[in-house]
Amino acid sequence: MSKSEREPLFSAKNIKLLSTPLNDENPITVQVLGICSALAVTVMLEPAVVLAVAVVAVMGAANVIISLLRKTIPPRIRIIVQLVVIASLVILVDQVLKAFFYDVSRQLSVFVGLIITNCIIMGRLEAFALGNKTWPSFLDGVGNAAGYGWILIVVAFFRELLGSGTLWGYPVIETLGFYNLGYENNGFMILPPMALITVGIIIWVQRARNRKLIESN
Amino acid sequence: MKQSSNTYIFLYASVMVVVVAALLSVVATVLKPYQELNIEIARKLDILRSVEKAELVNKAPDRNSYVEEEYDRYIVASYVINYRGERQDDVDAFTVNVRDELRKPLEERNLPIFVSRDDEGREKYIFPVHGRGLWGPVYGYVALEEDYNTIFGVIFDHDSETPGLGAEINTPAFQNQFKGKKIFDETGEFVSVNVIKPGSAALNEHRVDGISGGTITSQGVDEMLEEVLGSYENYFRKQKNQNYE
Numbered sequence: 001m002s003k004s005e006r007e008p009l010f011s012a013k014n015i016k017l018l019s020t021p022l023n024d025e026n027p028i029t030v031q032v033l034g035i036c037s038a039l040a041v042t043v044m045l046e047p048a049v050v051l052a053v054a055v056v057a058v059m060g061a062a063n064v065i066i067s068l069l070r071k072t073i074p075p076r077i078r079i080i081v082q083l084v085v086i087a088s089l090v091i092l093v094d095q096v097l098k099a100f101f102y103d104v105s106r107q108l109s110v111f112v113g114l115i116i117t118n119c120i121i122m123g124r125l126e127a128f129a130l131g132n133k134t135w136p137s138f139l140d141g142v143g144n145a146a147g148y149g150w151i152l153i154v155v156a157f158f159r160e161l162l163g164s165g166t167l168w169g170y171p172v173i174e175t176l177g178f179y180n181l182g183y184e185n186n187g188f189m190i191l192p193p194m195a196l197i198t199v200g201i202i203i204w205v206q207r208a209r210n211r212k213l214i215e216s217n
Numbered sequence: 218m219k220q221s222s223n224t225y226i227f228l229y230a231s232v233m234v235v236v237v238a239a240l241l242s243v244v245a246t247v248l249k250p251y252q253e254l255n256i257e258i259a260r261k262l263d264i265l266r267s268v269e270k271a272e273l274v275n276k277a278p279d280r281n282s283y284v285e286e287e288y289d290r291y292i293v294a295s296y297v298i299n300y301r302g303e304r305q306d307d308v309d310a311f312t313v314n315v316r317d318e319l320r321k322p323l324e325e326r327n328l329p330i331f332v333s334r335d336d337e338g339r340e341k342y343i344f345p346v347h348g349r350g351l352w353g354p355v356y357g358y359v360a361l362e363e364d365y366n367t368i369f370g371v372i373f374d375h376d377s378e379t380p381g382l383g384a385e386i387n388t389p390a391f392q393n394q395f396k397g398k399k400i401f402d403e404t405g406e407f408v409s410v411n412v413i414k415p416g417s418a419a420l421n422e423h424r425v426d427g428i429s430g431g432t433i434t435s436q437g438v439d440e441m442l443e444e445v446l447g448s449y450e451n452y453f454r455k456q457k458n459q460n461y462e
Contacts, residue, residue, distance in 0.1 A: 043380040074226045081233060088237045095244055099251035102259065110377050164381060187430065190381035 009135065017139040021147035023210065027120045028151040029203045030213060034120045038152055039195040041111050045168050048156035050104050051111055052149030054097075056142055058089045059121050063141030065089075066129040073130070082125045083116075090115045120148055155198045163189030254281070260311075261288045267358035267372040268333045268341045292343075294332040300324060302452030315347040316354065319444065328448055333360070341369050344449060348441025351433040353377040355386060355441060361400075365453040368410065371395045373438060383434030394425040400446055400453075407450045412439040 007014070027033045041051050065085050066073070073081050094112045097105035105112070115121070124144050129137040160166055165173035165185045173179065188194055207213045219225060262284050265271035270291045277283035295310035300323045310329035318326045331343040340363055347356045357373035371392050378384040385391055398410045399422045408423050412435045415426040427435030446453075
């Protein structure tokens with residue numbers, strides 16, 4: 001390919017790969033994927049943020065690797081190859097966390113391993129990385145992971161604030177003195193069903209603002 | 218070679234597996250010393266925290282060397298006993314895995330004890346505990362005063378208890394309840410400290426409140442204390458009698 005034909009790195013098309021998953025094609029609120037982990041890790045803000053970062057790293061890298069290998073992967077075992085790539089990357093992340101961020105890794109415990117089962121990652125490998133060049137695949141991976149991550153962080157923000165009265169472990173409600181006025185934490189927010197309801201509210205707000213997401217029937 | 222041929226698929230899979238296995242083993246081997254150091258420091262820190270030392274750890278510029286220093290300063294001895302309370306000199310207390318010991322029958326268990334001495338010369342005895350929560354293990358350290366009866370402090374932690382519910386056992390709010398509780402009653406019977414359903418019975422010096430919504434984890438802590446401290450019962454009695462003589 002000569003230089004003149006080359007697309008700029010951040011062409012409109014590439015930017016779109018990065019931005020549509022944040023809103024129009026959001027993996028959680030529009031495609032309703034990855035709901036399981038959105039329930040599990042959103043009780044506190046810190047694990048949610050670390051997990052979001054880990055998913056961005058794993059998904060970006062997995063998309064790049066699969067995209068590089070896409071012409072060699074035998075179609076009949078492509079799902080296995082994808083799984084091996086994802087699993088190895090997750091083990092890498094887990095090992096690095098254990099070696100250099102031991103406290104965070106203790107907090108996240110099983111959740112890191114659960115990235116392997118995150119259907120969004122495999123979905124993007126199958127739907128995008130297998131048929132596209134490396135750079136767009138990378139953007140697609142990072143975009144989708146970020147789309148997943150920001151929902152996670154928003155849900156965790158409200159669940160930690162309303163459920164435990166803290167943010168990132170800092171006792172916000174206590175500092176503001178609401179307990180003295182008779183306010184009590186809503187223990188219900190800690191339970192998994194409230195993550196679903198919170199995600200539901202986010203979907204509602206998003207569709208109210210973004211009319212083209214409303215199905216016509 | 219055609220991509221759909223069995224030979225190609227077989228070769229591809231084999232090469233992939235070998236490459237991935239090699240990569241992961243190299244990473245695991247390279248990172249292992251760091252991980253083991255982290256685990257050792259975390260254990261030492263837990264031991265220190267059960268006797269309220271090393272409290273400035275989050276402000277220390279070099280966390281690891283701070284923990285090591287405090288450990289060397291306050292933990293003056295460690296040894297292993299058996300269920301009859303006799304010293305076992307051939308075992309190093311720090312290497313004993315309490316989970317494995319608890320799987321053995323009582324007669325064969327190696328029971329570690331860590332001794333801390335504060336700046337005023339008062340001693341405390343620290344016992345590692347291990348048990349089952351709801352989703353995984355719960356563990357920690359219990360520190361007793363010199364009377365081998367009153368709890369000075371406890372540290373609990375867990376691998377995968379439910380955040381906000383069972384996971385609350387590692388918060389000061391839960392752990393501080395144990396301070397000053399006693400594991401023997403007035404008649405000298407071993408009763409451990411019971412973690413009860415909040416509000417179900419009056420609190421006394423052998424009871425603390427469990428966690429609402431974390432019932433199974435609370436029970437796990439209860440059983441853990443009973444089981445592990447129970448293994449030391451003979452030793453506690455021996456030491457107490459010595460103190461009276």
